[in-house]
Amino acid sequence: MKKDTEVNLMHGAGGEVMGELLQTLTAFKNNNAGGIGLESLDDGSTFTVGGKTVILTTDSHVVKPIFFPGGDIGRVAVSGTVNDLSVMGARPIALTCAMIIEEGFPIADLEKIVASMDETLGEVGASIITGDTKVVEKGSLDGIVVNTAGVGVIEEGGFLIRDRNLAVGDKIIVSGTLGDHGLAIVSYREGFDLGDQLKSDVAPLWKMIEAAMKAAGNGNIHAMKDPTRGGFAACINEMARKAGVKVVVREDTVPIRESVASAGSLLGIDPLQVANEGKCVMGVAPEAAERVLAALKSHPYGKNAAVIGEVVEGSGVVMQTRIGGERFIEPPLGDPVPRVC
Amino acid sequence: MKKDTEVNLMHGAGGEVMGELLQTLTAFKNNNAGGIGLESLDDGSTFTVGGKTVILTTDSHVVKPIFFPGGDIGRVAVSGTVNDLSVMGARPIALTCAMIIEEGFPIADLEKIVASMDETLGEVGASIITGDTKVVEKGSLDGIVVNTAGVGVIEEGGFLIRDRNLAVGDKIIVSGTLGDHGLAIVSYREGFDLGDQLKSDVAPLWKMIEAAMKAAGNGNIHAMKDPTRGGFAACINEMARKAGVKVVVREDTVPIRESVASAGSLLGIDPLQVANEGKCVMGVAPEAAERVLAALKSHPYGKNAAVIGEVVEGSGVVMQTRIGGERFIEPPLGDPVPRVC
Numbered sequence: 001m002k003k004d005t006e007v008n009l010m011h012g013a014g015g016e017v018m019g020e021l022l023q024t025l026t027a028f029k030n031n032n033a034g035g036i037g038l039e040s041l042d043d044g045s046t047f048t049v050g051g052k053t054v055i056l057t058t059d060s061h062v063v064k065p066i067f068f069p070g071g072d073i074g075r076v077a078v079s080g081t082v083n084d085l086s087v088m089g090a091r092p093i094a095l096t097c098a099m100i101i102e103e104g105f106p107i108a109d110l111e112k113i114v115a116s117m118d119e120t121l122g123e124v125g126a127s128i129i130t131g132d133t134k135v136v137e138k139g140s141l142d143g144i145v146v147n148t149a150g151v152g153v154i155e156e157g158g159f160l161i162r163d164r165n166l167a168v169g170d171k172i173i174v175s176g177t178l179g180d181h182g183l184a185i186v187s188y189r190e191g192f193d194l195g196d197q198l199k200s201d202v203a204p205l206w207k208m209i210e211a212a213m214k215a216a217g218n219g220n221i222h223a224m225k226d227p228t229r230g231g232f233a234a235c236i237n238e239m240a241r242k243a244g245v246k247v248v249v250r251e252d253t254v255p256i257r258e259s260v261a262s263a264g265s266l267l268g269i270d271p272l273q274v275a276n277e278g279k280c281v282m283g284v285a286p287e288a289a290e291r292v293l294a295a296l297k298s299h300p301y302g303k304n305a306a307v308i309g310e311v312v313e314g315s316g317v318v319m320q321t322r323i324g325g326e327r328f329i330e331p332p333l334g335d336p337v338p339r340v341c
Numbered sequence: 342m343k344k345d346t347e348v349n350l351m352h353g354a355g356g357e358v359m360g361e362l363l364q365t366l367t368a369f370k371n372n373n374a375g376g377i378g379l380e381s382l383d384d385g386s387t388f389t390v391g392g393k394t395v396i397l398t399t400d401s402h403v404v405k406p407i408f409f410p411g412g413d414i415g416r417v418a419v420s421g422t423v424n425d426l427s428v429m430g431a432r433p434i435a436l437t438c439a440m441i442i443e444e445g446f447p448i449a450d451l452e453k454i455v456a457s458m459d460e461t462l463g464e465v466g467a468s469i470i471t472g473d474t475k476v477v478e479k480g481s482l483d484g485i486v487v488n489t490a491g492v493g494v495i496e497e498g499g500f501l502i503r504d505r506n507l508a509v510g511d512k513i514i515v516s517g518t519l520g521d522h523g524l525a526i527v528s529y530r531e532g533f534d535l536g537d538q539l540k541s542d543v544a545p546l547w548k549m550i551e552a553a554m555k556a557a558g559n560g561n562i563h564a565m566k567d568p569t570r571g572g573f574a575a576c577i578n579e580m581a582r583k584a585g586v587k588v589v590v591r592e593d594t595v596p597i598r599e600s601v602a603s604a605g606s607l608l609g610i611d612p613l614q615v616a617n618e619g620k621c622v623m624g625v626a627p628e629a630a631e632r633v634l635a636a637l638k639s640h641p642y643g644k645n646a647a648v649i650g651e652v653v654e655g656s657g658v659v660m661q662t663r664i665g666g667e668r669f670i671e672p673p674l675g676d677p678v679p680r681v682c
Contacts, residue, residue: 007446012476021474024451025440028463028469033435037470045470049494050391058437058490059473094388096399096490099366105348110365122369128369129378129386132400133362135353142481149399149437149490153390161364207577315404339477 014275014299014335042163043084043151043225047335052161055090057081058149059309064339066109068188070180070199071277073146074116076341079277080228081150082124082204085225087280089161090152092124092206095168098132105144112116112144131253141234151267159218163225164242170283170311170333172247175208175296176201176304177255178232182274183263186337194267203278203279208299213284217296220288226280233272235281238318239333242284243283253308273332275340283311295318354675355570355616384425384502384566384573385493394501396431398422399490400608405680407484408452409529411521411540412618414487415457417682420618422491423465423545423568428565430554431463431503432492433547439473439488446485454487465547466603467491500559504566505583511563511624513588515643516549516637517542518596519573523615524604527678533607544619549640553623556636560631567621570676576622577658578672584624589653590670592662593651596671614673616681624652 003020010017022041031038035053044057059080066073078095085092097117101110121127128148155162161169169197180201205226213221223243227235240247256271264271278301284292289307296302317329344361347358351358357421363382372379376387376394400421407414426433438458442451453522461466471673486678528539546567554562564584568576581588597612605612619642627631630648637643658670 003448005448007442007444007448007451007476009444009476009478012442012474018474021448021451024448025438025455026474027452027455028459028462030466030468031469031470033470035470037468038472047470047492049395049434050393050648052391054390054395056435056437056490056492058439060439060441060475060488060490061578062441062477062484087453093387094397096397097366098399098401098488098490100401100403101348101353103348103350107344107346107365108391109350110362111368112369114366118369118371121369125371125372127371127378129372129374129388130398131366131379131583133353133359133366134401134403135348135350136351136403137484140483142477145401145441145486147399147401147439147488147490149397151388151395151397151438151487151492236515242560243534301637307389 002112002114009338010334015234015332015334017333019176044088044192046141055085055152057084057090060145060147061341062145062339063341067285068200069184071202072113072116075120075202076277077146077148078117078120078205078277079202080341082126082146082206083226085152086206086209087151087226089154089159091155092126092150092152094129095126095148095150096130097128100134100136100141100145102141102143103135103138120204124204158213161224162223162241165221165223166239166243166245166283166311167222168245168313169309171286171289171307172309173282173293173305174300175280175285175305177257178276179256179260179264179271181277182231182337182340183260183271185340186267187263197257198263199295201276201278202247205278205301207297208301209280211299212292212296215291216284216288222285223283224280227276228341229275230332231273231275233329233332240317245311247309247311247317249309249319251319253306255306269336272329275335276338277341348387350679351675356575356673356675358674359601371621385429389630392437396426396429396493398425398534399485401488403486404682409541410525412543413454413457413625414596415454416461416543418487418489419458419461420543420545421465421682422489423547424567424585426491426493427547427569430500432496433467433491433493434490435470436467436491437471438469441475441482441486443482443484444476444479446447460547465545478488499554502562502565504580506564506565506583507580507586507624507652507654508563509586509654510627512623512630512648513629513650514623514634514646514648516621516643518598519617520597520601520605520612520615523678523681524601524612525681526614526681527608528604538586538598539604541603541616542619544642546619546621546642549642550621552636552640553633556632557625557629561626562623563626565621567614569618569682571612571673573622574670579659586652588650588658590650590660592660594647596645596647613670615678616676616682
């Protein structure tokens with residue numbers, strides 16, 4: 001395949017095509033501070049301070065529209081960074097907030113975004129401790145973009161969780177319904193009215209994940225990742241590929257809201273390929289699976305959690321369908337919904 | 342004054358007007374993780390891990406053009422974050438890199454930016470350990486923006502430095518010529534040819550500052566800040582105001598390149614009001630000033646360092662002019678050069 005000379009939208013869509021661009025963007029020699037580095041392409045990276053493992057992560061947020069059913073760019077920004085720390089097992093401590101704002105942006109909207117970020121932080125006990133503001137001329141940005149970076153620590157009794165350590169025998173658990181965020185965004189943009197059910201799941205997951213880790217016991221959550229751009233399909237394929245294992249998913253156990261499934265059918269979009277902003281995917285030691293599931297279900301953000309499959313030897317991800325067949329869940333070339341986070 | 346309802350360019354220009362917007366943007370209740378928090382508006386903030394003080398900072402970079410005499414957006418992004426950590430006395434350890442890229446952006450330019458960032462990191466032994474990439478539709482961003490966040494630590498034998506602790510009797514030291522970056526950018530944009538001398542000073546200062554701290558001895562650099570947006574004038578006024586002191590500067594000791602002074606005259610721009618990207622301003626205990634000056638001068642980025650004034654009781658910043666008069670150095674309403682970093 002001819003190498004692209006220009007960046008295109010698929011390069012930022014969280015799927016297979018993005019990998020090409022990442023080769024350019026991860027060509028740093030100075031890419032590691034003595035822990036997990038840039039080369040790992042995990043949800044965050046690590047280094048050590050005073051004997052403690054510190055996790056660092058960042059995301060820029062360009063979601064359109066900035067206010068949508070179930071959330072806004074501020075809640076997405078804080079949740080995205082909190083969740084990247086949380087899926088690595090780290091308590092979120094301190095976040096940064098850097099905004100680039102287009103001239104003419106309403107200050108009342110800024111106030112709403114700040115209030116929403118603050119509320120989201122409050123849910124998990126994290127803080128925004130430093131920030132930056134740039135303003136650019138009208139026409140050189142459409143509205144606002146928000147970058148958040150975050151620092152978390154692995155606490156006493158906690159444990160570092162990677163996205164690459166699925167083990168044969170693990171139960172695959174998802175913390176709730178899949179596809180809500182992506183289909184809420186695209187349906188809202190298209191002007192569809194699909195009832196109150198169709199709204200983003202955007203939420204900060206630390207408290208739920210903390211409870212799951214405690215229930216699991218040290219190390220029994222083998223791998224975890226949040227299924228953002230490219231959705232569950234991109235997430236589970238990346239996890240399987242990195243671990244060199246196969247994942248078998250049973251279709252009848254995968255939680256998808258009826259409204260999300262309907263919107264997906266209408267728009268020709270697979271709910272498994274679009275972003276979630278308040279979900280995680282885990283590979284859990286089989287003996288701990290029931291305890292972890294119960295802990296997830298006891299938290300509002302995990303009430304629809306389910307065991308949806310397991311890890312076996314081999315490669316790829318297959319879905320056992322309701323009618324007894326089997327099909328691959330392919331890694332998407334890119335999320336079909338642009339500007340989703 | 343009527344409160345603005347929309348964001349305007351002056352809100353992002355690093356001067357007095359920016360303060361109004363910052364009231365909105367710092368209205369977080371969750372703003373502190375047990376150290377220096379958002380409310381301090383210092384170059385970075387702090388929290389404690391394993392008994393060590395960790396510094397966290399962030400900047401988004403929107404400089405236009407992205408390649409300019411003396412540097413590029415990549416060197417600005419790494420230097421900006423490295424310097425925000427360094428002026429607080431922290432060794433830069435780990436940085437994040439989050440890029441938002443416009444569809445159609447040349448991949449060859451991305452490669453140049455990454456190589457430049459990598460070279461800048463290498464100068465100070467820091468690393469980019471995690472990142473994020475978003476791509477947006479053509480027309481919704483002009484080219485690329487780069488966010489970097491950074492984490493540093495106060496080392497054994499080092500000491501935390503704030504921007505607010507100027508003390509009466511302190512010598513004011515600048516690490517080199519003032520106004521280079523801002524006037525290089527604006528002259529280049531305007532198409533002026535003012536010779537090879539007029540180029541950005543953008544540089545990562547940790548090694549120079551580390552040497553100055555060692556020469557000073559524990560705590561003898563009382564206050565430090567990097568004079569970015571709004572230049573030396575904004576920087577020194579903020580330092581004086583936060584400490585409740587007056588600063589007296591002697592005009593004949595302020596290092597300004599002839600080419601920068603010429604360009605400033607031509608364009609009607611005061612070199613003291615535009616951004617520097619490779620300079621710092623210090624308040625140093627008088628008994629340590631000569632040692633610190635010598636240490637700065639021994640580093641290539643500090644070879645034009647100078648003692649330019651001192652701290653006295655009172656308020657404001659005054660310049661003793663060459664002809665024996667005195668005038669205020671006012672805090673600028675905003676940097677006269679937009680999109681400078």
